[in-house]
Amino acid sequence: MLYFENISLRRGRKLLFEAVNFTIHRGDKIGITGANGCGKSSLFALIRGEIEEDAGQFHAEKNITLAHVAQETPAVASTAIDYVMQGDVELHTTLATLAEAETNADGDKIAALHEKLAAIDGYAARSRAARLLHGLGFSTAQEDTPVAHFSGGWRMRLNLAQALMCRSDLLLLDEPTNHLDLEAVIWLERWLKNYRGAMLLISHDRDFLDRSVNRIAHTEQQSITLYSGNYSAFEKLRAEKLALQQAAHSKQQQKIAHMNSFIERFRAKATKARQAQSRIKALERMQLIAPAHVDSQFDFSFPEVGFVPNPLLRLDNASCGYDKTTILNQLNFGILPGDRIGLLGPNGAGKSTLIKLLAGEITPLSGKCDISKGLRIGYFAQHQLEQLDANRSPLQHLQNMNKQASEKELRNFLGGFAFHGDVTSEPVGPLSGGEKARLVLAMLVYNKPNLLLLDEPTNHLDLEMRHALTMALQEFDGAMVLVSHDRHMLRSACDTLLLVADRQVETFKGDLDDYAKWLIQQRKEDIADGQADSQTAKKETKRPNPLPQKKLRTWQRQLKQLEQQLGTLQTELKIVEEKLADPAIYEANEQELLSTLSAKYANVESEISENEKNWLMLSEKLEGNPPSS
Numbered sequence: 146m147l148y149f150e151n152i153s154l155r156r157g158r159k160l161l162f163e164a165v166n167f168t169i170h171r172g173d174k175i176g177i178t179g180a181n182g183c184g185k186s187s188l189f190a191l192i193r194g195e196i197e198e199d200a201g202q203f204h205a206e207k208n209i210t211l212a213h214v215a216q217e218t219p220a221v222a223s224t225a226i227d228y229v230m231q232g233d234v235e236l237h238t239t240l241a242t243l244a245e246a247e248t249n250a251d252g253d254k255i256a257a258l259h260e261k262l263a264a265i266d267g268y269a270a271r272s273r274a275a276r277l278l279h280g281l282g283f284s285t286a287q288e289d290t291p292v293a294h295f296s297g298g299w300r301m302r303l304n305l306a307q308a309l310m311c312r313s314d315l316l317l318l319d320e321p322t323n324h325l326d327l328e329a330v331i332w333l334e335r336w337l338k339n340y341r342g343a344m345l346l347i348s349h350d351r352d353f354l355d356r357s358v359n360r361i362a363h364t365e366q367q368s369i370t371l372y373s374g375n376y377s378a379f380e381k382l383r384a385e386k387l388a389l390q391q392a393a394h395s396k397q398q399q400k401i402a403h404m405n406s407f408i409e410r411f412r413a414k415a416t417k418a419r420q421a422q423s424r425i426k427a428l429e430r431m432q433l434i435a436p437a438h439v440d441s442q443f444d445f446s447f448p449e450v451g452f453v454p455n456p457l458l459r460l461d462n463a464s465c466g467y468d469k470t471t472i473l474n475q476l477n478f479g480i481l482p483g484d485r486i487g488l489l490g491p492n493g494a495g496k497s498t499l500i501k502l503l504a505g506e507i508t509p510l511s512g513k514c515d516i517s518k519g520l521r522i523g524y525f526a527q528h529q530l531e532q533l534d535a536n537r538s539p540l541q542h543l544q545n546m547n548k549q550a551s552e553k554e555l556r557n558f559l560g561g562f563a564f565h566g567d568v569t570s571e572p573v574g575p576l577s578g579g580e581k582a583r584l585v586l587a588m589l590v591y592n593k594p595n596l597l598l599l600d601e602p603t604n605h606l607d608l609e610m611r612h613a614l615t616m617a618l619q620e621f622d623g624a625m626v627l628v629s630h631d632r633h634m635l636r637s638a639c640d641t642l643l644l645v646a647d648r649q650v651e652t653f654k655g656d657l658d659d660y661a662k663w664l665i666q667q668r669k670e671d672i673a674d675g676q677a678d679s680q681t682a683k684k685e686t687k688r689p690n691p692l693p694q695k696k697l698r699t700w701q702r703q704l705k706q707l708e709q710q711l712g713t714l715q716t717e718l719k720i721v722e723e724k725l726a727d728p729a730i731y732e733a734n735e736q737e738l739l740s741t742l743s744a745k746y747a748n749v750e751s752e753i754s755e756n757e758k759n760w761l762m763l764s765e766k767l768e769g770n771p772p773s774s
Contacts, residue, residue, distance in 0.1 A: 146171050146209065146315070146343055147192065149369075151201035154187060161187055163367040164201070171314070174337070174344045176354045176376060179364030180442070181579050181607045185347045188364075189213070189317050192345070212313035214321060218300035220293035225283060228292050228303055229274040232310030236267050256742075265312070277306040280332040281325070282492045298324040309336065316344045322353055323604050326492040327630040331661050349608045351376050352632040445561035445587075445613065450595040450623040453482040454517035457596050457624055458503065463512035465495075465502045471510060472498045474648045480596065484624040487635045489653055489660050490645030491667065496628045499645060500526070500600045503626060523594030525602045530581040535574030539564050539584050542573070543591060562587040563610075578605035586614065595623040603631045632657050711756050718749045 147169040154162045161184030169175065177185050190196045191203055193213060212232070221228065231237050239261055246254040262268060278288055281302045292303060301324040308316065322330050334356045337344065345362075348354050354361075354376035361372040361379040372379040459479035466472035472495040480486070480503070488496045501507045502514060504524040533542065543555045559569050562583045573584060582605045589597075597618075603611050611631065618625065618638040629635055635642075636657060644653040644660075653660065724742055 146173075147203075147205050149201070149203055152191075152198050152203055153200035154184065154191060154196075155199050156184070156187055160367055162364075162369065165369050167362070167369060167371055169343055169345070171343055172341075173360060174340075174358045175346065175360045175362050175371075176358035177345060177347045177362045177364065178354075178376070178379070178608060180609060181577070183364045185364060186319060189319060189345070189347070192315075192317065209314045210312065211315045211317065212308045212311035213317040214301075214308045214319065215304045218292060218297075218304055222291050222293060224289045224291060225278060225295070225303060226271065226274050226288040229277060229306045229310050230270055232307035233265075233270060233312060235265055235312070236262075236270050239265070239267060270310075274306070274310055277309050280329070280336065281306055282329045302329070305333075314342045316340065316342055318344065319347045320349070321346075322348060322350050322630060325630060327489070327632070327660075328491050328664050330630050331664055349603070349606060349611055350631055350633075351380075351608065351611075442563045442609065445558075445590060446617050447590055447621040447623075448593050450521075450593065450621075452519055453595045453623055454519045456481050457517055457520050459515045460502075460509075461513040461515065463502070463509040463514055465498055465507060465509055467498075467507070469510065471648065473502075473645070473650060476502075476512070476650055478650065480624050480626065482595075482624060483622070484626075485638060485640040486624075486626045487639035487642045488626065488628045488645055489642055491664070494645045495648070496645050497526070497600055499650065500524075500598050500626065500628060504598050520596060521592070521594045522596050522598060523589040523592055524598045524600075525585060525589055526600040527604060529585050530578065533573050533581060533584065536572050538570045538572060539587070540569045542584065542588060546588065546591060558591060559587060579607060579610070582606055583610060590617070597621065597623065597625040597627075599625065600628045601630065602627075603629055603634060707756050707759055711753065714749055714753045714756065718753065721745055721749060 149165055149167050152162055152165040153160070154165075177188065179185055187196065191198060192205070193211065223231075239258055243255065243258040243262070246258060266273075275285075275288060279285070283299075283302070292300065295303065305321055308318075321333065325333065330350070330353060334353060337357045344358075346354070346358055348357075356375075358375055359373075361374070361376060363370050363372065363379065363383070372382055374382075456479035460476040463476045464471050464474045465476070476499075488499065490496050498507070502509065504522055504526075505514075505516070506524075508514070537545075539559055540552065540555055543559065544550070544552075547555075556569055559565075564584070564587070573581060576584070582602070586602065602614065606614065611634065615634050615637050618627075618634075625638070627635065627639055642653040642656075642660070644651050655663070721742055
């Protein structure tokens with residue numbers, strides 16, 4: 146399907162790949178991994194034809210339909226659902242051509258285009274687009290909202306839905322989970338499992354990779370190595386490979402010793418609860434994969450926190466929200482030393498609002514939030530990346546926090562977050578999102594917090610940095626509250642799960658697999674509730690004063706007449722369809738008959754549409770005003 150033969154690729158002076166050879170077959174689902182800047186996105190650009198190889202040859206089979214997620218969304222007036230439907234280019238073109246043909250009353254063309262719509266399942270396209278939107282977290286009401294009204298993160302979801310709408314042979318996904326919550330990530334996993342085309346996926350979410358791919362293409366040292374299996378299988382194979390290198394052996398043993406120590410420390414506290422057992426398994430798995438990361442460029446840890454007040458803070462019958470609108474109500478819990486809490490809940494339920502309340506960014510609408518003396522909060526949120534001073538360097542940001550520290554000490558500290566050489570003294574404005582996120586985390590660690598409040602800290606971070614952060618969180622001896630769609634980090638770093646839903650915060654008794662089942666059940670209930678609301682709304686349209694029975698009987702007769710007419714028209718349409726299906730009708734000497742049949746097809750179809758509309762109106766009237774028996 147895709148063939149890479151001795152490919153060499155450069156970006157500027159930097160050599161990304163040299164003499165790379167591999168083939169992608171139909172049905173392959175490949176995860177592309179490697180450090181930031183190693184060429185993953187450039188590989189996508191090569192496949193899309195945006196850049197050319199510097200040496201070797203890349204070619205693809207002819208007539209492949211390729212879908213990818215656009216990185217920018219224009220602020221157009223199109224509704225969300227219309228924007229998503231544009232992802233099916235063939236459908237979009239066919240509908241535009243059909244509209245033109247109907248304007249020109251071109252019966253032949255209209256008939257042919259309707260046949261094409263049926264062949265490409267065009268009549269079900271709108272419901273397909275609606276399912277994609279719902280799966281990615283959009284409400285039914287938002288389907289008709291103009292694209293320009295959505296924020297940047299929600300526009301990226303629209304771009305993802307548009308790519309999934311395309312009936313593609315090859316799907317390219319570059320960090321598709323960055324702007325998704327856990328609920329949408331789980332839905333996307335299920336969708337990709339049923340996708341029949343080939344897929345190339347760049348992701349730093351190891352759980353997402355495990356559930357979505359069957360091969361790994363690992364990029365390092367200007368080369369691409371293919372591994373069979375998912376990401377967990379790759380980590381084990383790479384760990385075995387690195388274990389053969391004597392230089393890595395001692396560092397590997399230190400990692401394993403640390404993991405053993407942590408597992409034993411946790412096991413002593415563990416109950417037989419499923420969540421606790423799930424975490425032990427996650428930690429034991431981390432012990433096996435730790436050697437795969439011995440050559441990571443990231444190496445940092447949280448300093449000892451010293452005195453930790455007990456409790457650190459407490460919510461007493463607190464409610465929170467915005468502009469007098471309550472998001473969460475009657476919150477009663479405290480955060481104790483050593484608590485390691487993961488927040489779960491559907492999108493919009495209030496997880497980030499709760500984090501902001503704990504961080505002091507918003508105050509309770511009612512009740513109290515009592516903060517203990519000696520509390521030092523380390524708060525990470527995405528908006529903090531924008532609050533960095535673009536004209537200051539990473540070194541200057543840390544010097545502003547501690548004017549007494551030596552430059553050498555600060556440079557060494559920044560080195561643990563992969564800031565080396567000139568990068569430490571250059572302005573942060575041009576840095577990537579991942580680099581800015583690392584700097585904010587470095588500043589957070591340097592501040593020596595005893596309570597960590599982390600709201601999606603892994604966005605923009607690559608797999609190596611996520612692994613380093615997870616390891617550092619395990620060593621952290623303060624308290625922590627974490628919101629993340631990275632399930633691996635939640636499993637490995639959290640002891641307690643709290644569910645934020647229905648304006649309440651309660652302990653979730655299961656593990657993350659149980660939470661995925663809970664989300665699926667909630668979705669089913671939402672759909673059932675929507676159907677029930679629709680039925681209720683129909684019943685509520687019943688007139689308070691009954692209509693005369695004579696009028697109702699007339700409606701019944703008209704309804705029966707329409708049903709009979711619809712039956713006749715459907716039979717007539719079928720006869721015309723059979724005649725149009727005869728190849729002989731398209732001979733040169735049958736053009737007049739073809740034109741007549743095409744026009745008749747369009748007229749009969751129009752009559753059916755009009756009769757169905759009238760039938761529906763009468764049915765709704767009768768449903769709201771049933772005749773007495």
